[in-house]
Amino acid sequence: MMNDLSARQSEIVSLARFAGRVGVEELAKRYEVSAQTIRKDLNELCDRHLLTRVHGGAIVSSGVENIAYEARRLVAAAEKHAIGLAAAALIPNSSSLFINIGTTTEEVAQALSTHEDLLIITNNINVAMLLYKRPRIEVIVAGGAVRRSDGAIVGPSASDLIRQFKVDHAVIGASAIEADGTLLDFDYREVQVAQAILENSRHAILVADSSKLKRTAPVRIAHIGQVQTWVTDDAGDSPVRDVCRDRGVTIIEALPDGDDDA
Secondary structure, three states, X not given: OOOOOOHHHHHHHHHHHHHOEXXXXXXXXXXXXXXXXXXXXXXXXXXXXXXXXXXXXXXXXXXXXXXXXXXXXXXXXXXXXXXXXXXXOOOOOOOEEEEOOOHHHHHHHHXXXXXXXXXXXXXXXXXXXXXXXXXXXXXXXXXXXXXXXOOEEEOHHHXXXXXXXXXXXXXXXXXXXXXXXXXXXXXXXXXXXXXXXXXXXXXXXXXXXXXXHHOOOOEEEEEHHHOOEEEEOXXXXXXXXXXXXXXXXXXXXXXXXXXXXX
């Protein structure tokens, strides 16, 4: 599929895989061509399912392997920050919660840093590092193998620890959301942890930006109807909005700073 791409298109795919996202204007400047030419390149790459178009550019089309964790931090960064603030606002002081792996769940953890009297159980080393020094937050880290790619603790021992608790809230992410509301991920070991989290929380909060509606992944986590709240930047006119309405899932759309839409 890559063999018959132009040199510029091949390089665009490589840039997207490295950074997670490419922008039309930046590419036009880089290659000294018109934005229209870049859009044509991106449309062709999307037709080949190598990239997925988003506003102003494109992201990597995921299939069986996720893009690099550091690159994922750069994708929809402003949207994830806004989602993190909105999700943290749903969690009161003096409560217990699970937080699983993900760049968006890390944004929630960052926004929780000023909360008081929280008990947080996590399989996310990055979340633990963000919060363990906070004097009014107790952090419990699941045991098990640490996935080198992103700091997730995965496997049966992590799931077993989570099942020892029954908490007020859970904050989970997903790599992709199907039109029927199926939540997907890439690693079946992480999916087992996420399922244990959902089974042992009273109020589950899904944090996932709108780019997840355009992606795919091979392993089923759960159905969106199993969460109580979905915090996103824009659910748009996706069929998932109707699924949430039918299943009683509250949608909260958190706009990034500087966005004038209401």
